[in-house]
Structures are given as C-alpha cells and as structure tokens.
Amino acid sequence: MSLIDNSYPKSVYKKLTRSNNCMNKKDKIISSYYTEHLSVKEIANNFDVSSAYITKVIKKDARYIEEKQYRKNLSKEKRKIDQRNFIKNKREHQRIEDNYDTVIAQHNQATRELSDSRHISIRAYRKWNSSAYIYNPSKHRYEFDDTLGRSYAIPKYIKER
Numbered sequence: 001m002s003l004i005d006n007s008y009p010k011s012v013y014k015k016l017t018r019s020n021n022c023m024n025k026k027d028k029i030i031s032s033y034y035t036e037h038l039s040v041k042e043i044a045n046n047f048d049v050s051s052a053y054i055t056k057v058i059k060k061d062a063r064y065i066e067e068k069q070y071r072k073n074l075s076k077e078k079r080k081i082d083q084r085n086f087i088k089n090k091r092e093h094q095r096i097e098d099n100y101d102t103v104i105a106q107h108n109q110a111t112r113e114l115s116d117s118r119h120i121s122i123r124a125y126r127k128w129n130s131s132a133y134i135y136n137p138s139k140h141r142y143e144f145d146d147t148l149g150r151s152y153a154i155p156k157y158i159k160e161r
Contacts, residue, residue, distance in 0.1 A: 126158045
C-alpha cells in the first residue's frame with residue numbers, strides 16, 4: 001500500500017509527491033556525501049541543484065563534523081604524498097641534469113685531450129683503451145693484454161707516473 005492515496009485532491013497529491021521526492025533527494029544527497037564521499041560540487045552537478053543547497057542539507061546531519069574532520073585528514077595525507085612525489089621527481093630531474101652536465105664536461109675534456117696534437121699521447125691512449133691494459137703492480141706499469149692481439153704501433157706497456 002502506498003503512502004499517497006489517489007483519493008486526495010490533485011493539489012494535495014502534488015504536494016505530497018513533491019515532499020516525498022524532496023525527502024528522497026535529501027536522502028540521496030546525504031548518502032552521496034557520507035557514504036560515497038563525493039564533494040559538494042559533484043553532488044550539486046549530479047542532482048542539478050546549487051552547492052549552497054547541498055551544504056545546507058549535509059550540515060543538518062549529525063555526522064557533518066566527523067565527516068569534515070575525516071576529509072581534512074584525508075586531504076593532509078594526500079598532500080603529504082603529493083609533496084613527496086613532487087620532491088622525488090624534482091630530485092630525479094636534477095640528477096638527470098647533473099649527469100648530463102657531467103657527460104658534457106667529460107666529452108669536452110676528451111676532446112681537448114685528443115685534439116692537443118696530431119698524435120694521441122700514450123697516457124690518453126691507455127685511458128681510452130683501459131680494458132686492453134692490465135696493471136702490473138710489481139713493475140708499476142700497465143701491460144697490454146696479449147690475448148687481444150696487437151700491432152707494432154700499439155705500446156706493449158705504459159709506465160705509471
């Protein structure tokens with residue numbers, strides 16, 4: 001059996017339906033705010049009403065202060081996480097920039113070393129072919145790895161300075 005009976009005059013029936021719909025709307029608004037945790041603006045857009053009306057409805061509920069504190073704490077946590085991510089990304093970006101600057105400096109240094117004269121120095125050659133030379137601590141020199149094969153133009157050993 002329905003609460004609204006058709007025996008009422010039309011004007012009373014309209015008022016009853018309107019107030020019933022209004023109660024349903026208020027319940028839906030309260031449910032959206034307190035259980036689904038939607039923002040006032042989202043609820044206002046969903047129900048096509050003003051945000052002031054939504055605020056008026058939700059402030060009448062006893063859970064309003066608790067919900068407000070919950071949302072405040074949630075916002076604090078989200079801000080902390082966002083700040084950590086921002087700092088992390090900024091540091092990563094700075095590390096990449098520093099690495100790039102280091103590579104550029106190394107490139108410039110290598111260019112200066114290799115272009116000082118027509119011939120590359122023995123020390124620069126050993127530096128650029130470090131995997132081909134093995135350090136012999138007893139003789140204090142770098143010796144060429146014979147397993148690699150060497151032409152006569154390649155130094156057999158390079159003394160340490």
